[in-house]
Amino acid sequence: MLRLGIIGTNWITSQFVEAARSTGEYELTAVYSRREETAKKFADDNRSDARLFTDLDEFFAAPDFDVVYIASPNSMHAQQATQALNAGKNVIVEKPMVTNINQMAGIDTALKNHPELFIFEAARHIYEDNFQRVSDFTHTHPISGATLTYMKYSSRYDAFLAGKDPNVFTTKFGGGALEDLGVYLVYAAISWFGVPVKANYSPQILRTGVDGSGVLHLDYPDFAVNLVTGKTTQSYLPSEIYSGRDTLTIDAPESIQRIDYTTGDGTADLAGKQDKNPMVREAAYFAKAINTGDTVARDSKLLLAKKVHTLMTQVRKDAGIDFAND
Numbered sequence: 001m002l003r004l005g006i007i008g009t010n011w012i013t014s015q016f017v018e019a020a021r022s023t024g025e026y027e028l029t030a031v032y033s034r035r036e037e038t039a040k041k042f043a044d045d046n047r048s049d050a051r052l053f054t055d056l057d058e059f060f061a062a063p064d065f066d067v068v069y070i071a072s073p074n075s076m077h078a079q080q081a082t083q084a085l086n087a088g089k090n091v092i093v094e095k096p097m098v099t100n101i102n103q104m105a106g107i108d109t110a111l112k113n114h115p116e117l118f119i120f121e122a123a124r125h126i127y128e129d130n131f132q133r134v135s136d137f138t139h140t141h142p143i144s145g146a147t148l149t150y151m152k153y154s155s156r157y158d159a160f161l162a163g164k165d166p167n168v169f170t171t172k173f174g175g176g177a178l179e180d181l182g183v184y185l186v187y188a189a190i191s192w193f194g195v196p197v198k199a200n201y202s203p204q205i206l207r208t209g210v211d212g213s214g215v216l217h218l219d220y221p222d223f224a225v226n227l228v229t230g231k232t233t234q235s236y237l238p239s240e241i242y243s244g245r246d247t248l249t250i251d252a253p254e255s256i257q258r259i260d261y262t263t264g265d266g267t268a269d270l271a272g273k274q275d276k277n278p279m280v281r282e283a284a285y286f287a288k289a290i291n292t293g294d295t296v297a298r299d300s301k302l303l304l305a306k307k308v309h310t311l312m313t314q315v316r317k318d319a320g321i322d323f324a325n326d
Contacts, residue, residue, distance in 0.1 A: 001025065001026070001027050002025055002027070002066050002287055002290060003026075003027055003030075003064065003066045003067070004020060004026045004027060004028050004030075004067055004068075004069060005029065005032065005050075005059065005062075005064065005065030005068045005089070006028065006030070006031055006042075006069045006070075006071070007032045007059075007068060007070045007071065007080060009033050009038050009039065009041075010071060013042070013069065013071045014042070014045065015277060015279055016069055016122070017046050017069075018279075019279035020279075020283045020287075022280055023284045023287055025283070025287035025288075025291070026283070026287065028043070028050050029050050029051065029065050030050050030051050030052075030053065030059065030062060030065040031043050031048075031050045031052050032053045032054070032059040033052075034054060035054065036052055039052040039053065039054065040052055051064045056080075060083055060084060061087060065089065066090060067092060067118075067286075067290065068089050068090070068091055068092070069092045069094075069122070070084070070091065070093040070094060071094045073167045073168075073173040073174070073175075074096055074167075074168075074179055074180070075099055075174035075324065075325050077093050077094065077097055077098065077099070078097065078104075078106065078107065080093075081093045081097065081107060081119060082106040082107055085110035085111060085114055085119060086110050086113070086114070088117070090117050090119070091120070092119075092120050092122050092286055093119065093120070093122065094121075094122045095121055095122060095123050096174070096183050096309065096312070097121040097305055097309065098309050099174035099313075099323055099326075100309075100323065100326050101309045101312075102313075103325075104306060115295075116293075118286070118289060118295075118298045120286050120289075120298065120301055121301070121302075124278055124281070124282045125184055125187065125253065125255060125278070126188075127281040127282040127285050128255070128256065128275070128278065128281050129273075129281070130250075130256035130257070130271050130272055130274060131188070131191075131253075131256055133270055133272065134188075134192060134241070134248065134250060134256065134259060135192055137241070137248055137261070138192040138193060138241060139192075141243045143193060143222075143223055143241065143242070144223050144242040144243055145223040145225060145241075145242045146225045146226070146239070146240060146241040146242060147225070147226045147228065147239060147240050148185045148189065148225065148226070148228070148253050149227075149228040149235055149237045149238070149239050149253075150181050150182070150184055150228070150229050150252065151181070151213065151228060151229060151230035151231075151233055151235035152181060152230075152231065152235075153234040154166075154169075154232070156168055156169065157169070157231060160206070168180055168231070169208055169210055169212075170209075171210055171321070171322065171324055172323075172324045174323050174325070175208075176203075176206075176211040176212070176321065177203070177211045177212060177213050177230050177232075178201065178211055178316055179316075180231060181229045181254075182229035182312070183308065183312065184253060185216070185227040185228075185253055186227065186308050186311060186312055187308055188253040189218055189227060190304065190307050190308055190311070192241070193218075193220060193225060195307055195311070196218035196220050196225070196311070197219055197221060198218075198219040199218050199219070199314065199315050200217050201214055201215070201216045201316065201318065201319045202214055202215050202216075202217070202319070203319050203321065204232075205320075205321070209322070211319070211321055212230060212231060212232040213228075213229065213230025213231065213232055213233065214228075214229060214230070214319070215227070215229075216229070216315060223242075238250060238251050238252075238258075239251075239252070239253050245264065246261065246262060246263045246264075247261075247262045248261050248262075248270075249261075249262065255274070255278050
């Protein structure tokens with residue numbers, strides 16, 4: 001049984017704790033929050049007598065947990081992940097693992113010093129069965145192009161419009177559409193089509209300097225892919241992958257429930273049943289890798305993360321979006 005510590009007490013952390021428990025491989029034993037009452041409420045809401053912490057150094061030094069799930073603001077992910085590894089903890093860190101690819105150097109050094117430890121980016125969609133079904137298609141059919149869309153009206157955008165500066169809409173905390181939602185699309189594109197030969201990002205910049213929405217254009221030797229992302233509007237458009245005259249239509253790259261393959265003979269449904277909690281597959285994958293010492297699984301996913309964040313850092317900086325910790 002993996003003893004789980006968590007940083008971040010929002011809804012996504014509760015969803016991961018629920019998913020982790022459902023695998024039968026984790027037990028929540030430690031909760032960090034800047035405020036003790038917030039940590040206690042999280043533990044109570046998740047039916048746990050976990051030890052509570054308000055000091056991050058004390059949290060990482062504690063023997064109460066083996067693996068930490070990090071869901072703090074984006075700009076803190078890399079530093080906290082590195083600190084966790086250096087403290088001898090396995091790490092599951094929410095996307096984005098880093099907001100600048102240069103931050104990977106600290107993670108690499110920590111892993112070199114602690115080669116027995118594991119770190120995974122919680123890009124949950126790449127572990128889902130339907131994501132793999134799309135991957136099987138793209139690796140067995142000639143690809144002519146694709147348009148992938150993920151635009152979701154942020155629950156914090158109204159506060160932003162009212163003049164406030166929520167973390168996810170600031171450069172200080174590594175916010176914006178590309179880092180928060182576009183990362184799902186970049187993971188999908190690189191997993192399904194590989195690393196592009198050229199890429200450029202055209203963002204809509206908000207008053208705080210982050211991107212509220214944008215289009216990321218990827219060039220491949222024989223086709224092009226457009227990734228459309230945003231946090232200031234709600235889109236219901238499907239995503240499409242083209243193979244000559246045929247088209248694969250998926251409802252949402254970040255949580256696929258429908259996969260329609262349309263040819264001249266009609267449309268076939270290729271989708272499998274989606275899990276009720278979309279984090280179950282990743283939680284099970286992480287636990288299996290850690291429990292069996294599967295460093296190949298760790299290293300393959302870390303290599304993919306590096307490809308994703310190399311691309312994201314390049315296009316973000318080329319588009320003139322600079323973060324405080326760059």
